[in-house]
Amino acid sequence: MNTPPSPSPAAERTDGSSVQIGALVPLTRPGWIEAGRHLLAGLELAVGDVNDAGGIGGRPLELVVRDTAADPHRAAAVVDELARLGVAALVGEYHSVVARAAAARADALGLPFLCSSAVLDTLTEQPTEWVARLAPAQSHSWQIYAEFLLRAGHRRIAIAAESSVYWASGARILRAYLAPRGGTVTELDMRALTPTAMCDELASNRATALLLLVGHPQPAMSIVKSVRRDQRLTEIMIGAPAGQPEFAEWAKLLGDDSASIPFLRYLPERLSPLGAQVETALRERLAEAPSFVAFEGYDTVAVLTDVLRTHGTDQARTAESWSRVAVEGTRGKIRFSRTPGISVWQWAWAPIQVVDRDPIEPNRFRILHAG
Structure with missing residues (x-):
């Protein structure tokens, strides 16, 4: 000190x-x-x-x-x-x-x-x-998100990622949790790919879930719209562990495309x-x-x-x-x-949910998983 x-x-x-x-x-x-x-x-x-x-x-x-x-x-x-x-x-x-x-x-x-x-x-x-x-801490909440992915049957995961300490940390946490449990994580570098090119990559690697580890509103918005409109990707789940869909702007800008994108939020039931x-x-x-x-x-x-x-x-x-x-x-x-691996005094832990926006009523949230 x-x-x-x-x-x-x-x-x-x-x-x-x-x-x-x-x-x-x-x-x-x-x-x-x-x-x-x-x-x-x-x-x-x-x-x-x-x-x-x-x-x-x-x-x-x-x-x-x-x-x-x-x-x-x-x-x-x-x-x-x-x-x-x-x-x-x-x-x-x-x-x-x-x-x-x-x-x-x-x-x-x-x-x-x-x-x-x-x-x-x-x-x-x-x-x-x-x-x-x-x-x-990210290592705690993102592991809960990874657990949700496995419980929902997703083991082939793709991530659309930008370069930052935060996104890189998130990708490491997902890999570390999923790999020992039979999951794989493929990273798609959004510094090098357009959303259209990313969809081509996604169609070829047989991933069942795409996670947005990118900024809001862009390129997150463009990625969601591209995936939703690609007939090859109709079965893929889009996820956003960082919580981009939490705010009203997400639903306003994406309309019906804003729904069914699971994300983390820190509220009790x-x-x-x-x-x-x-x-x-x-x-x-x-x-x-x-x-x-x-x-x-x-x-x-x-x-x-x-x-x-x-x-x-x-x-x-x-x-x-x-x-x-x-x-x-x-x-x-x-x-x-004091929590192992955390350098500051930590509330261990705030309530954690994985939720999404209801496709029938996008302003309503559905609780999919809690940790």
């Missing part, structure tokens, strides 16, 4: 000033704007609820929001800026590669970071006390009374059904508020408190532990 060189500027104050927390959110392209909007909605709703309940020791909680735009270098610079401003902690981020850059910088500066939504296992190269995470209350408020705020990312945002502030109220706003005390968290969130009881 790195030690800050001097006392935190966010140490206890009694002057009635706000308790500031820095929020990292993708709000512009090439960031996934819709995910950022849902994450921010959850964060803001929770901050409002905290302040309605008296804030942090009578001081209002304030979000200092910064757009990461899915840029790791920008995220690292934002962490430096927020540290200079004296925020008590950092929250947020959706994109795994961006969260990794933010976590590394937060660790170096000695600034607590509660990561909301990014799943990449290795957020920091070395174990750290400064970073905790709510989203399940039934929400608790708190979760149901938050769902209603989020739906009002977003003017659409909230995604699991919005719930992750709300839970992030709920957890951090508990820490700040119990242990104060000193940054070092916050980092020392992750192991003592026991908060009833919107999706279950949240506790952090």
